Amino acid sequence: MSYSSLPEDVLEHVFSFVQSDKDRNVISLVCKSWYEIERWCRRRIFVGNCYAVSPRMAIRRFPEVRSVELKGKPHFADFNLVPEGWGGYVYPWIRAMAGGYPWLEELKLKRMVVTDESLELIAKSLKNFKVLVLSSCEGFSTHGLAAIAADCKNLKELDLWESDVEDPSGNWLSKFPDTCTSLVSLNIACLGSEVSFSALERLVVRCPNLRTLRLNRAVPLEKLAHLLRQAPQLVELGTGTYSADLRPDIFSNLAGAFSGCKELKSLSGFWDVVPAYLPAVYSVCSGLTTLNLSYATIQSPDLIKLVSQCPKLQCLWVLDYIEDSGLEALAATCKDLRELRVFPSEPFGDEPNVSLTEQGLVLVSEGCPKLESVLYFCRRMSNDALVTIAKNRPSMIRFRLCIIDPQTPDYLTLEPLDVGFGAIVQHCKDLRRLSLSGLLTDRVFEYIGTYAKKLEMLSVAFAGESDLGLHHVLSGCDSLRKLEIMDCPFGDKALLANAAKLETMRSLWMSSCSVSFEACKLLGQKMPRLNVEVIDESGPPDSRPELPVKKLYIYRTVTGRRIDMPGFVWNVGEDSALRLS
């Protein structure tokens, strides 16, 4: 008796409880009838590289999708390594979905170029559109936002997380009609210029389900209390500028407003913090689970006072002003902490400006049993510290260490940090994401290839000695999906020997390495289902074949070479001729 005789609607019911893309993709491969059932009932798709499949392909295979998530540029675009005009345009997808997914409800985009035209097309064509998330996107202005505000009658969420928005006029918020009462989440934190406060207030007042409100810096602190009193049901709040003249009436008004917000779990914003106003939030600290202080230029004592009142904290983003002493307080108070990100206050300074060392991270790893995700900028590290951290927290899932000066050795022994990172991958068996830094030889890659079997994303800079390093990673990391490398002595041999591996990954980025143009051509010819793109702004790479390629981006795709490459991107493909744009 076989399960394939289970009625279709029962199978569909079972599938409805299986939501992860990975599992849905597996289900669709079981047999032809499962493929058919699954494709008709898939409601959300995630495309990690917008060039890996075509929108037409997506619509044809999954006709009833309601939610689409797309990512465009490679991650290193965050560090300005991807020149402007590289690509990642969402318009072709939106044009296709306007016809193919008329009932689309959600669109989530990351690192894509979005135009006002795209936003206007969404507003005009998608009658049930509810959720728009634009994370680290660019190319659009408040004109496009005005179209969304005006025409998306059922809009629930508008989230402009860290996007670059042109702001010719400030009045787009007033384009939300008086009949719009459906907003649940509004994040405008990245907007540079003022929004109309009265329009904002009216919007907040008429949306009783508003749970998330992230204001931009231009919203003055004096007006925050007023807004909070209109929305005491808020769960997530991003303040605007957190500075004002020191006046007791402003303070008591603000403190009173915060104390009325009984549901607040997440706080962010805090630009230009005046420490005297921090106690205004104390009344909500006991319930806080997320605190983003990455813009808050406050010193350790004030940070300690704040953090010590947040025993339920699960996620903290903070500047290195917190110092080791602050992290010690964090470790003592926040036993539920899962994620810690410590950003550098002065990354380009020569000397440390704060007393934040490896000790802070060690203390947190000791005191916080649920810690699983770390991003830590610091100036010194030791193998001992890394080994301790690894042994303390074997359940670590994401570990990104950024020692600010490249190739910094263990400060105690002056040795490479191979052993320390080796301990991380050996003890943390579920590690999915790793960023390396410091002085590292090929040995660290041998550890990674041997132990990091669940690793999906690896970021490397200024590390390794030879191709063997790259070979260890490509041949050993069974779960690898994204690999990004800069300034490492990795070249042709490892790349060509592991060509097949690249088809099992989403993408590989290599810049300032030692890969020859010839090897790129060979790879492109050998692997028709890879796009091998060379980025070179100074001219055609085959005009100087003796020099290594500057930037290389390789990704798997079923759609062949893309048609929107700018002049400085060359697809070194099957026909072995350079495509001139």
Next chain:
Amino acid sequence: HSSMSDDTSEDMVVPQLPYIIKFCKAHGVSKENEFGKGKSNDELKEMLLVANYLNIKEMLDYLTKTLANRIKNKSVEYIRKFFGIQTNFMPEEEEATRKESFD
């Protein structure tokens, strides 16, 4: 119901009926967790077919959820074996589907 046209499934349904009756009597969140435990794949399937036939919504929800949990985070080969399904994909067809990166 198309599945009920199969004779053997009717015979197999009977052993699981007591469990289903017990579930209906004791229906409550805390008891639910125990019914899936230790039930083999075949037993689970029988219960699923009965619940579907008798249209017992809560039991159906619960059983489909249990089944869903058993197939999460598994490989294609595991699921085929678990369900006793032979693939009818041609190797090229399966390969082509695998290459489509909806991930």
